[in-house]
Amino acid sequence: MGTASRTTSFALRKTQRRVLKQVLSAPVTTNWQIVLVDSFSKALLNALFSPSELRSLAVTLLTPVEAATQAVPDAPALYVLTPTPENIAHLAQHLTPPARFHHARLAFVSAAPRALLVALAAQLPVPSPVTSCLDLYSHFISLDHNLFTLHMPRSYLRLALSSPAQPLSHILDRIVSGIFSVLVTLAVVPIIRAQPGAAAEAVAVRLDAKLRSSLSLFQSASLPNRALSFRRPLLLLLDRHIDFLAMFHHTWTYQALVHDCLSMHLHTVKLPPSKDANTSEVNYVLDKDRDSFWRQNASAPFPTVAESIEQALSEYRAHVDHINQKATPDTPSQNSLRTDHLANAISSLPELSKRKQNIDIHTNIATALLHNINRRALDTFFELESRIFAERTSVSSLAAQQYKLPMLELLKGVRETAAGEKRGQGTSNDRLRLFLIYYTVFGSHLSESDVQEFRSVLDDEGVDTSLIHYIQRKQGFRHDLVNNTSTLAGGSINAARLRGLMTNVVNRGYRSFANVAQNAKKLITDHNDSFPVANTLQMFMSEQARARNEALASQVLDGYLLFDPKLMPSADDIMQQNGNATYSDQEKRLSASNSHRMVFSDAIVFVVGGGNYVEYDNCMESLSSTSNSTSSKNILYGTTELMTAEGFLDQLTTIADRDDT
The missing domain is CATH 3.40.50.2060 (Sec1/Munc18 (SM) protein, domain 1)
Known part of the structure; x- marks a missing residue:
């Protein structure tokens, strides 16, 4: 995925930091x-x-x-x-x-x-x-200027399996509290569009009522940020089951790989101790406010990160050589300058030390990722998944059969390395993720015997297949969103060549990053697809996207519920409310007005039930093509929790097991 510039007009993280700084630094007696x-x-x-x-x-x-x-x-x-x-x-x-x-x-x-x-x-x-x-x-945690989480562990599971100890109403109220806090921090009252029929609708109803009763709060002069008050944003509320593909996908961007492979939690990455050296677990904090390399490369395709590391290392060495030359006079006549140069060199040591430490951190992280890529053959999974995604606009039984053989070969989980040894391809969950992607895209074109054949292979490999029925029932083969895609720049990888490069780097260490850098651009093709959350968001923010996919635009714009907390209810609405009509009943009729066709420049998209960096990057990238010098688009992505694929599969498995009992 490319490195499109990120807009930061929401400045959520900056504003939240300012609010908390004011509290922490309030005058005290000591x-x-x-x-x-x-x-x-x-x-x-x-x-x-x-x-x-x-x-x-x-x-x-x-x-x-x-x-x-x-x-x-x-x-x-x-x-x-x-x-x-x-x-x-x-x-x-x-x-x-x-x-x-x-x-x-x-x-x-x-x-x-x-x-x-x-x-x-x-x-x-x-x-x-x-x-x-x-x-x-x-009541939220802003991880970036356009990314926040409510930090609600196992939120998808809790929404699906509420209990007397944790009733659904308490969970929904917690979500409303978090989103309301974001809106107060930004000092905006949005126009709300919500996916109908599940938790997103329930959140929208509660949030609409809370905003209506709190409008005076948004008119307070004491609010910390009123930059967007003149331009009301969209708040798009979606349910996690709108799309599982983004949650299963083996990605290739740096930030998403760190999250998926190294289980980054908030900003902290834990690297396990090396088996080859007597080392202990190491913790690194990756914060874009304090780490320029992370800020510039987090959303870059991983192979190009190698180029950035090599470039940063070369610049560091050149700087050190320059200082050494200045501090060492060529002739005795230059001795008078030596003291000044030494003073400058000493003053630059802290900055140089910090740069070197930062390079070492990302070298260590990249090396750990390369070990994961090589050990699990992640490039192979990514390459096959990318090809499957490319077929989503023309799903057919023929396409399903064309991918059957490479799917079976990869799911059997054994490959031969360059040294001739047999090595497993991926973990059990890697193979399950791949199959669930294939099944979600092609499931309605697979015969029962095909599905059973895949089940047998997965069972033989020790993969838990209980999720297949649950995914089929929950997703319902949503070809309207799953198979309506937009093409973006960046991402797909020539797997055979990349696998050789990755193995070489793992064997020789970070010094051969330059080899990857020299070939990275040749390995990255100009094809990638947007996922359903980004597709849906585009329908509200781009006339061009609507024109490209009129059927999806009509389904989303006419079918999603509309709530405007600033719009006073009519007398008929009040009478219907007294007659036990819900806000959603009233607002469904509002969707027939002109408001439902509004094109937004600013949007907050919130996924109820969890999200990840794949989806976050995809949303940011999908709108970059619609922004220009005269009409910028600003997006804020939020979710109840940021989950790894492993964590999401664990929650799904628990739900599926409960459903079977």
């Missing part, structure tokens, strides 16, 4: 403070600030609220918490006599319910040790 957090707020602060930044904001100690058992009577405390009954109980325990801290400031990541605040106030002494109480509206 130059230090203890910050008490729960699991969500700890993840939030760690994702937004480095340890050194927190120290500069007078955060001496960041500790879980439930673990703060020791009193520090001279210390000021800041509680950054989710407003839950459990956390209110902790606050009451900490703040009632004898108080554990000198005084306390309370900052809730979402609006605290009045009942909880009243219950807390009733237990506090007079005078109260609480000096302030704020609602931060930060």
